[in-house]
Amino acid sequence: MSAAEFSVLADGAATGPTRARYGRLGLAHGVVETPQFMPVGTQAAVKALHPADVAAAGASIILANTYHLYLRPGHGRVERLGGLHRFMAWDRPILTDSGGFQVVSLSDLRVVDEDGVTFRSHLDGSVHRFTPEHSIEVQEALGADVAVAFDQPVAPSSPLAVVADATARTHRWAERSLRAHSRADQAMFGVIQGGLDPGLRAESTRFIASLPFDGINIGGLAGDETAAEREDTLDVVVPLLAGDPRPRYLMGLGSPADLLEAVHRGVDLFDSVLPARVARNGQFWVPGGRLNIRNSRFQDDPRPVQDDCPCLACSTFSRAYLAHLFRARELLAFRLATSHNLTFTLDFMARIRAALKAGTFTADLDALRARASRMSGSEVTEQSA
RNA sequence: GGGUAGGUUGAGCAGGUGGUGAGCUCCGCUGACUGUAGAUCAGCCGUCUUCGACUGUGGGGGUUCGAUUCCCUCCCUGCCCA
Numbered sequence: 001m002s003a004a005e006f007s008v009l010a011d012g013a014a015t016g017p018t019r020a021r022y023g024r025l026g027l028a029h030g031v032v033e034t035p036q037f038m039p040v041g042t043q044a045a046v047k048a049l050h051p052a053d054v055a056a057a058g059a060s061i062i063l064a065n066t067y068h069l070y071l072r073p074g075h076g077r078v079e080r081l082g083g084l085h086r087f088m089a090w091d092r093p094i095l096t097d098s099g100g101f102q103v104v105s106l107s108d109l110r111v112v113d114e115d116g117v118t119f120r121s122h123l124d125g126s127v128h129r130f131t132p133e134h135s136i137e138v139q140e141a142l143g144a145d146v147a148v149a150f151d152q153p154v155a156p157s158s159p160l161a162v163v164a165d166a167t168a169r170t171h172r173w174a175e176r177s178l179r180a181h182s183r184a185d186q187a188m189f190g191v192i193q194g195g196l197d198p199g200l201r202a203e204s205t206r207f208i209a210s211l212p213f214d215g216i217n218i219g220g221l222a223g224d225e226t227a228a229e230r231e232d233t234l235d236v237v238v239p240l241l242a243g244d245p246r247p248r249y250l251m252g253l254g255s256p257a258d259l260l261e262a263v264h265r266g267v268d269l270f271d272s273v274l275p276a277r278v279a280r281n282g283q284f285w286v287p288g289g290r291l292n293i294r295n296s297r298f299q300d301d302p303r304p305v306q307d308d309c310p311c312l313a314c315s316t317f318s319r320a321y322l323a324h325l326f327r328a329r330e331l332l333a334f335r336l337a338t339s340h341n342l343t344f345t346l347d348f349m350a351r352i353r354a355a356l357k358a359g360t361f362t363a364d365l366d367a368l369r370a371r372a373s374r375m376s377g378s379e380v381t382e383q384s385a
Numbered sequence: 386g387g388g389u390a391g392g393u394u395g396a397g398c399a400g401g402u403g404g405u406g407a408g409c410u411c412c413g414c415u416g417a418c419u420g421u422a423g424a425u426c427a428g429c430c431g432u433c434u435u436c437g438a439c440u441g442u443g444g445g446g447g448u449u450c451g452a453u454u455c456c457c458u459c460c461c462u463g464c465c466c467a
Contacts, residue, residue, distance in 0.1 A: 038420095040420075040421065048424080095420095100420075105420090122422040217420080219420070223419080249420090253419060270420095272419045272420075277425085278417090281424080281425070292416080296413085331424080
């Protein structure tokens with residue numbers, strides 16, 4: 001068996017105008033049903049959660065970050081301690097991001113050249129060098145099920161010349177990443193760039209798809225683009241991948257509404273910090289909206305955040321208690337809120353998969369859209385469904 | 386009872402020794418967050434007809450063109466002494 005085996009088992013197009021599909025991705029540590037959302041555990045931990053909590057929330061694969069684990073505790077140490085799975089006690093699949101995103105997120109701490117990126121550590125200011133070869137070396141030492149090619153994302157709103165330059169470099173780095181990769185038990189995904197420009201996107205899609213990657217990442221989105229721009233971009237990328245037997249992974253997307261629209265346009269995999277981060281900041285996602293649990297009206301609300309939700313918060317605690325924990329800055333608040341938002345997000349993806357398997361996706365689309373939590377503008381205050 | 390230090394916007398403070406006190410930190414309120422330098426960040430936080438205006442330095446009175454500042458008096462709090 002190769003490091004990644006993907007098969008589409010139900011195609012939404014059979015029942016209506018959609019590119020959504022249900023599939024199964026076999027990896028070294030297990031099978032991942034798609035469409036799927038990957039919670040992010042940057043530093044070998046999904047913030048605030050025990051691995052058992054992550055699994056209970058329904059996660060079948062998580063993401064960890066090469067750059068962060070290289071800096072601390074060091075990929076060599078992780079390798080000596082038995083690899084990432086054993087180190088963090090997570091026995092399901094893991095995907096490591098290449099560190100490419102830090103080229104953007106640490107933009108004032110790095111310099112990009114053709115060979116690679118020189119970073120100043122955000123931890124202690126020390127200087128570090130990341131090249132495609134080095135990223136792959138670190139990812140092989142970490143030992144995730146899936147490694148990702150080292151790329152150079154740029155903000156979607158960047159000037160065209162900047163996007164073109166980064167995209168061309170990403171292509172060269174993709175080839176170097178592949179050449180550097182040697183672990184047969186580890187899959188390898190490549191990353192499309194191209195910003196919001198249809199021509200560059202198409203060119204990047206064709207190029208990355210021409211290489212022997214196990215999966216195709218759509219990068220450089222989930223940034224400062226509008227939903228319409230993102231969807232237009234997907235409508236450029238996905239048709240060019242029609243018939244391609246590999247999973248499509250939109251990096252960085254996280255709100256349920258955004259996930260649904262991307263699935264509808266043919267994306268299989270996602271990751272995002274969003275559900276966990278907003279949870280830590282007191283926002284609970286519920287069908288059709290969200291609750292900002294710190295709002296004063298919840299202080300006397302005895303109801304759970306969401307009825308029939310099996311998460312650590314809703315199964316036991318009231319909105320009033322959660323509101324109290326956030327005000328009191330009790331650490332339990334983070335665990336309960338993160339458990340809830342991940343449970344909500346992963347359940348939402350499961351509903352999408354169920355509709356695809358049942359052949360009712362396009363018929364259910366409106367209902368799914370109504371259920372999707374939106375980041376703003378549609379807060380539900382009296383719901384308890 | 387005597388002495389002493391104080392009383393500033395919910396709390397804690399800064400400042401101000403005759404020339405326009407709305408400054409800070411908490412608390413509180415609201416919003417943001419999308420391949421995690423994020424248990425973070427932003428705005429608001431006396432009143433109002435809110436790009437501005439008004440009120441406000443324990444209460445009352447006095448001096449003065451003008452008082453948070455000087456004087457008188459009362460109230461309250463901490464500490465020390467009886």
